[in-house]
Amino acid sequence: MTRTLIIGGSVAGLVAALAFADLGHDVTVLERDANEAPDTVDQAHGDWQRPTVPQLHHSHAFGSLGTNLLRDRLPGVYQALVAAGAREIELGKAMPPTLADKTPHPDDAELRMLGSRRTTFELVLRQEALRKPGVSLRRGETVRGLTVADRGPTRVTGVVTKDGRTIEADLVIDASGRRSQGHEWLREHGLAEPELVAHSADITYYTRYYRALGQRPVGPLNRGFGAGGLWDHYTGVMFLGDNNTFAISFGILPDDTELKQMRSEDVFTAVVRATPLLAPWVAPEASVPISPVHAMAGLDNSLKLYGQDAQPVPGFLPVADAVCTTNPAFGRGVSLAIAHVLGLADLVREHPEPDAEQAALAAGLAGRTFRPWFEDAVRNDAGRARLWRATVAGQQLPPLPPDVLTFGTVAEAAATDEVVWRRLVRTMMSLDNPAGLYEDEEIRLRVKQAVAGSPPPFPAPDRATLVDIVRRAAG
Incomplete structure (x- = not known):
C-alpha cells in the first residue's frame, strides 16, 4: 500500500x-x-x-468549478455541507435585477455555488x-x-x-x-x-459577519451569491453564508491611511451604510453582527x-x-x-x-x-491599483485604449447585458479561461455599448464624501 x-x-x-x-x-x-x-x-x-x-x-466564494467537482467527485462532502446549512445557489436563477432578459440558458446548470x-x-x-x-x-x-x-x-x-x-x-x-x-x-x-x-495584490481587506433576521434578501443581489461593486477607490462585497449568515468585506489600498480606520466597528458600519448597495443589509431590522472586524493584508x-x-x-x-x-x-x-x-x-x-x-x-x-x-x-490588480492610487491622489487617469477591457468595465456592462453577464460569470466561476473573455471581439463591442454614456447601475460615494464619513465615525 x-x-x-x-x-x-x-x-x-x-x-x-x-x-x-x-x-x-x-x-x-x-x-x-x-x-x-x-x-x-x-x-x-x-x-x-x-x-x-x-x-x-x-x-x-465557493465557486462553480469547485462546487461542481464536489457534487460529482466527493458527493458525501457536498451533501454534508448542505446538511450543515450551506446554501445551494443557482446563479442562472439569481441574475442581477438590472438585466432585462433573464431567459434560462442550457449552460446555466453549471453555474452552481455554495454559500458558506x-x-x-x-x-x-x-x-x-x-x-x-x-x-x-x-x-x-x-x-x-x-x-x-x-x-x-x-x-x-x-x-x-x-x-x-x-x-x-x-x-x-x-x-x-x-x-x-x-x-x-x-x-x-x-x-x-x-x-x-x-x-503584490496591492489590497487590504476588512471583513465582518452578520446573521440575517429574516429569510428574504433585503437588497439587490447583483452577483447572485451576494451583492457588491468595484469603484474608483474601494471595493465592497456582501457574501451569502450558511445558516442565514452573511459577510461584508471591503478592499482598499494597503497605504490608504484614511480608510484603514475601518478596523473600528463604528467606522466599518458607517462605510457599509454609506454604500447604497450594501446599506440595507445592516439595517437594525435586517441583521445583527456576529463577529468583530477582521483585517487581512500582505497579499x-x-x-x-x-x-x-x-x-x-x-x-x-x-x-x-x-x-x-x-x-x-x-x-x-x-x-x-x-x-x-x-x-x-x-x-x-x-x-x-x-x-x-x-x-x-x-x-x-x-x-x-x-x-x-x-x-x-496580476493584470487586473495592476489596473485596479493604478485607478485607486490616482483617485486617492486626486488625479484622473487617461482613458484606456478602446480595445482594452478591464474587470471593472466588464462587470459594469454585465449589469445590463445578459451575454456579457454570462461570460463574466463563467470566468469568475473559473469555468472558462479568462483570456477568452477579454480577447473576444463581441464582448468588447457589447461592453463598449453597455457603458457608453450610462451611469453606473450601483453607485458609491466619491472619495471626498467617504473620507468625511470615515473621519466623522472615527470621532
Whole structure:
C-alpha cells in the first residue's frame, strides 16, 4: 500500500486526503495547528483559532468549478455541507435585477455555488475526511524539511519534523499553503526548485459577519451569491453564508491611511451604510453582527513553477496555494485547489510510480491549472491599483485604449447585458479561461455599448464624501 504524507490539514490537504484514500493510499495528514476542531459550525465560527489559516475568518466564494467537482467527485462532502446549512445557489436563477432578459440558458446548470463561511466549510470537510477509511490526522506536527533517497534515483522519501523525527513515505504532498517552505527544503538538498514569480495584490481587506433576521434578501443581489461593486477607490462585497449568515468585506489600498480606520466597528458600519448597495443589509431590522472586524493584508499573486530546463523532484507534489496564490477578491482559491488536487489524484491513478515521469506530468498539470488565473489576477490588480492610487491622489487617469477591457468595465456592462453577464460569470466561476473573455471581439463591442454614456447601475460615494464619513465615525 502506498504511504502518502500530506503537509497541511486545511482545504487542499483534506481534499487530497479524501482523493488519495480513494486510490487506496494509506494517508496521514500532518497538521501544524495543535488545536482540536470544534463540534458545531457556530462554535467553529466563534472559537476556532487557526493561526496557519489567516483567511479563515474572511469572506469566501465557493465557486462553480469547485462546487461542481464536489457534487460529482466527493458527493458525501457536498451533501454534508448542505446538511450543515450551506446554501445551494443557482446563479442562472439569481441574475442581477438590472438585466432585462433573464431567459434560462442550457449552460446555466453549471453555474452552481455554495454559500458558506470558511469555518463551516473546513469543519465539515475535516469531519468527512476523518470518517474516511485509510485517513489519519496528526495535530501539532510541524514539518521542517524533507528526506531524500541516498541511493538509486533521486526522490523524496519522507519529512523531518520540528523535533527531529523522520516520517517515511512513498509520496509527500505539500498542502501547507501560501507560506510553504517546500522550495527551501529542496534547496537544502541541492535539488531543483520551482521558480517563484510574485506581484503584490496591492489590497487590504476588512471583513465582518452578520446573521440575517429574516429569510428574504433585503437588497439587490447583483452577483447572485451576494451583492457588491468595484469603484474608483474601494471595493465592497456582501457574501451569502450558511445558516442565514452573511459577510461584508471591503478592499482598499494597503497605504490608504484614511480608510484603514475601518478596523473600528463604528467606522466599518458607517462605510457599509454609506454604500447604497450594501446599506440595507445592516439595517437594525435586517441583521445583527456576529463577529468583530477582521483585517487581512500582505497579499500577493504568486506562482511557483519549474522552468523548462529544470527537472521536478519525484515523490514531492506541491498543491494549491503552495503553487499559486491570487488575490482573494477573485474568489478562485478553493475552486482551483479542489481542481488541482483532484487532477493530481487522477494523474497518480494513471501513473502511480513516484518517478521522473510522474513528477514531470505533475509539473505540467500545475502550469495548466494556475498560470492563466495568475496572469489574469496580476493584470487586473495592476489596473485596479493604478485607478485607486490616482483617485486617492486626486488625479484622473487617461482613458484606456478602446480595445482594452478591464474587470471593472466588464462587470459594469454585465449589469445590463445578459451575454456579457454570462461570460463574466463563467470566468469568475473559473469555468472558462479568462483570456477568452477579454480577447473576444463581441464582448468588447457589447461592453463598449453597455457603458457608453450610462451611469453606473450601483453607485458609491466619491472619495471626498467617504473620507468625511470615515473621519466623522472615527470621532
